[in-house]
Amino acid sequence: MRLWSWLRTPDGIDWPRALLVALSVTLVLALGVVASTSAASFGLYNPAWDGTSEFRAHVAADDTVEHDLVRNTQAYTEGEANETVAFVIAPDEPYTDDDAARVQTFVENGGTLVVFENFGEPGNALLADVGAEARVDGRLLRDERYHYRGPPMPIATEVANHTATQGVDQLTLNYATAVGPGNATVLVTTSEYTYLGDEETDLEEVEDLQAYPVVTTENVSNGSVVVVGDPSLTINTMFDQPDNAAFLTNLYAGHDRVLFDISHASDLPPLTAAMVAVRGSPLAQLGVGLVGIGLVAVLVRSDRSTLKRVLTRYRGQRTTATAKALERSPDALSEEEWAERLRHRHPEWDDDRIQRVATAVSRATHDQPDES
Structure with missing residues (x-):
């Protein structure tokens, strides 16, 4: 779920949720500042007047x-x-x-x-x-x-x-x-x-x-x-x-x-x-390196799973489109739909041949006189 979708309602912005997000961001930033600065006198990470x-x-x-x-x-x-x-x-x-x-x-x-x-x-x-x-x-x-x-x-x-x-x-x-x-x-x-x-x-x-x-x-x-x-x-x-x-x-x-x-x-x-x-500490550096490698591996696996889902959905949509094209009357097919039908029937043909035949058939079909 996208953040913007989560913040919207049929009547507009969900202000309680927006306030929650704003407070969360402020809290994270504040914790980051506290964790990276010091209040000690003469502190090298103290940005106040008495820090260095x-x-x-x-x-x-x-x-x-x-x-x-x-x-x-x-x-x-x-x-x-x-x-x-x-x-x-x-x-x-x-x-x-x-x-x-x-x-x-x-x-x-x-x-x-x-x-x-x-x-x-x-x-x-x-x-x-x-x-x-x-x-x-x-x-x-x-x-x-x-x-x-x-x-x-x-x-x-x-x-x-x-x-x-x-x-x-x-x-x-x-x-x-x-x-x-x-x-x-x-x-x-x-x-x-x-x-x-x-x-x-x-x-x-x-x-x-x-x-x-x-x-x-x-x-x-x-x-x-x-x-x-x-x-x-x-x-x-x-x-x-x-x-x-x-x-x-x-x-x-x-x-x-x-x-x-x-x-x-x-x-x-x-x-x-x-x-x-x-x-x-060399040992600590090794530990951080191993954790980093583990995170990369998780992200790569996650990306592969996401890519697989996208390809599956795309192939499913393409298969559905092809089936619909096959069910329609030849006279009503467009050039692109003729190309889909030809790919389905002649998978051994290359794209150039499929495109030439689809163009020719589409023109021949649409140029026929109306017999009604």
Whole structure:
């Protein structure tokens, strides 16, 4: 039964049924959106203001690099480390010893690790595990003079000359913290009117204002570690603010592969998680392939059954038409009906001969004088 026929009645459209169809379609679309998006802060598939879907899409659209989602740190041991950059954005949980060891080996083999962290301890713990000296402070940076929409969103105006800062004149921060560099090289600092505090801090109680580092880079073994004291640089609402997108692009420029490390972050949406799981498991890929082959086989069998029914119906109709033609008076037969009769009586004749005879007989029959 066709959908349109099901929706129609003798009096017009069956509106209750139409409403049911509309609600069903809406429900399916809504479930699809829910299954393919995330609401987690810093989520790579979160399209809201606090997600990082724009950053992920920006990397995915770059034909010069490949990108992978890392749900298991085993991915750090695959591929060429010295051609890979890994982004760790505000991890929710600390890395276990085994996980940290894999990341450390990745850096030792020449990989680039970029850690975005402000107030969480997992980021600092990971930096210590891989042998980096830089650490995030954890207190809120505020700038009463140079800011975007308020003191908690300072504009970092001091930018060093480095490959990671090419084309970058400033970074627009959002609830950032300072980075204690140790022996690391400072790439970006705030203005000299910045202080560390919180929403309750009284500016008059601040002893001094100064510039604070917010981005550092350092060599660790054969690799490098970049520390950014503001994971919000990557979120959708801040990605296009000056000059955040350019800076983030520079961080992976020159590499062949980008890893988005979500192994210690919020879960992926169900459909994406399933896709990543299949890509990472040869056994799962085999299972999906077998299911696909089974579906194709079912569809092919279904198509053959449908074709058989159509041919049977067509042949039945043709046989009926031929029988009717045979029952009619020769004088009343048309040229096509004469052809059907000849095919029935002389199956050994070819189509050209049947057509010639049918034309001749039809003309002879219809050209006879009326004897009445």
